[in-house]
Amino acid sequence: MECKEFGYARVSSKGQHEDRQLEALKEYGINGRDIIVDKESGKDINRLGYLSLKNNMLRSGDTLVVKELDRLSRSKADIKNELEYFKQKSIRVKILDIPTTMADYPKGQEWVLEMVNNILIEVLGSIAEEERIKIIRRQREGIEAAHKKGIEFGRPNIKKPENWDEVMCKVQSGEMKIVDAMKKLGIKKTSFYKLKKMYLVKVAD
Known part of the structure; x- marks a missing residue:
């Protein structure tokens, strides 16, 4: 069976647009019909499109391409778990904004690629999680400030x-x-x- 490349894009809400991600994935060479899009939060991986892609579409030898690491998740633990899952299933993950994940190293030197990627993913995963924490904190502070002004929601x-x-x-x-x-x-x-x-x-x- 021929190996395939699938693209995945995610935005946090229906009011946001995934055009930038889709353009990057198509420019890389992913066919539009092989790109899955979710309009849901990245707080976890329980997203309909992503789970369908992961469990029903991707096969051993295939490649998953995303524009940015936090499109997979904003949880550092989830990012690590998902990347480990794909590694065990022999599914390669390419992240357009992390050039080292796009490189092909000579046979026998794959460990260099993995070492570099692990360092980058550790750092970027921490940044993604910290950004999510900041977003939640800003939302909470905004609601508290509004309540003090007598503004009610709902x-x-x-x-x-x-x-x-x-x-x-x-x-x-x-x-x-x-x-x-x-x-x-x-x-x-x-x-x-x-x-x-x-x-x-x-x-x-």
């Missing part, structure tokens, strides 16, 4: 309509149906029942 609270009590009295007395009450209050069904629950108004459906 969906805004539903404001109680000024005519709520008047309308609900008519609903309770049977003078008005719930569907008409919602129109009178100017709110949708979901908001109506949330307000009903908040103000503990007993309404017969």
Whole structure:
């Protein structure tokens, strides 16, 4: 069976673009149909595209190409584990931004390549993990600062309509149906029942 080269690209969210990575992989020579893309965090390896590539597509003798080391993961432990897994499966990993991983050493001197790569991957893996820790810390500090300013996250609270009590009295007395009450209050069904629950108004459906 002919050995193949697959490309892998990852961005952390759907709002980000993988164009830069795809361009680099295609420029290297990877066919577009052999490039797998994930739009998920690099905090771990539990990504649908990556796991499918790893478990179902890559075979012994194949090559996995990524633009940057942290596209595999931002966890140093995961990076080491994945690279060791590929090594055991005789799957070569090439990282476009680490030139030594692209080189072909003479037979018998592969240990030189492995030694250099291990040093680089150790350093870059630590940087990737530290960057993830910084991102998490910045997010937490941002949320804490926003809370101090009175900014709340999530969906805004539903404001109680000024005519709520008047309308609900008519609903309770049977003078008005719930569907008409919602129109009178100017709110949708979901908001109506949330307000009903908040103000503990007993309404017969």
